[in-house]
Amino acid sequence: MQIPPSPHLSHIVKHYLLLENDFGGQLNYRLFSDGNPGMVFYFKSPMVEQTEGQVYAHSRSFVYGQITQYKNLISTGKLGILVVVLQPYGINALLGMASFELNDCRIKLNELFKTDGADLEDRVLNAVDIKSKVGHIEAFISAKLANVQYPDKILTAALKLIDSHRGNIIISNLLEVLPITEKQLERRFNQYIGISPKRFSATVKLQYFLKSLQNSSPGTRIADAAYESGYYDQAHLNNHFKKNIGITPSAYKANKLLAINFMQV
Incomplete structure (x- = not known):
């Protein structure tokens, strides 16, 4: 279930996701980038992450940065997750640090925010309903953002252009519109978002394709949905899928989704 943020926080919080599965046994999941960091x-039961043959248990609450490679996750009990999906520059706004430093990282709330983080975890996990959980999170974020300086208008204009073109825009087109050099744009994306403008655009393009694929009628061919999303080469799309998601487009469409970038495998 997707929940919108309060209007006064929409510039930092993109939305909230409530993900649940009451199956008590072991299930395998795949998580990949949607271009946004989060919390x-x-x-319920925390998941574990499997990387290169090793398994790492997730803490009950944490902040994560940009995901640059897909993750294999395992649930061993009933699943109940509240995800605060931040705007692409949300890590920089909340922490005041270069976003690329948290790429593929998870950091416990109490390590980042000390007592405030521990208190927030306690309030959210013990709240009786989702409205109360979100209320505690929004009060926390509002307090942390009191003295924050947000990205400049050039960066936010670049994000709007990329989104309005559904990721189908090349960097030279951005530079024709924005008063900035390519090197300056690269630095700002790495600082505020954590990845390059080219990679961010590719992620946005993939997300729009996935939404189109999920919303298409049963008889729609994947090739047709791909063409409408700006993919003109099926082999290129398959390679892009394999690299970023680890499966083929047809396998993605057949899988059970909890979110557009989080599925059971």
């Missing part, structure tokens, strides 16, 4: 709260 996670497990109010």
Whole structure:
């Protein structure tokens, strides 16, 4: 379930996701980038992450940066997750640090925010309903953003252009519109978002394609949905899928989704 933020926080919080599965046994999941960092709260059993043959248990709450490679996750009990999906520059706004430093990282709330982080985890996990959980999170974010300086208008204009073109825009087209050099744009994306403008555009393009694929009628061919999303080469699309998601487009469409970038495999 997707929940919108309060209007006064929409410039920082993109939306909230409530993800649940009451199956008590082991299930395998795949998580990949949607171009946004975020904050996670497990109010049921935390998941574990499998990387290169090793397994790492997730903490009950944490902040994560940009995901640059897909993750294999395992649930061993009932699943209940509240995800605060931040705007692409949300890590920089909340923490005042270069976003690329948190790429593919998870950091516990109490390590980042000390007592405030521990208190927030306790309030969210013990709140009786989703409205109360979101209320505690929004009060926390509002307090942390009191003295924050947001990205400049050039960066936010670049993000709007990329989104309005659904990721189908090349960097030279951005530079024709924005008063900035390519090197300056690269630096700002790495500082505020964590990845390059080219990679961010590719992620936005993929997300729009996935939404189109999920919303298409049963008889729609994947090739037709791909063409409408700006993919003109099926082999290129398959390679892009394999690299970023680890499966083919047809396998993605057949899988059970909890979110557009989080699925059971």
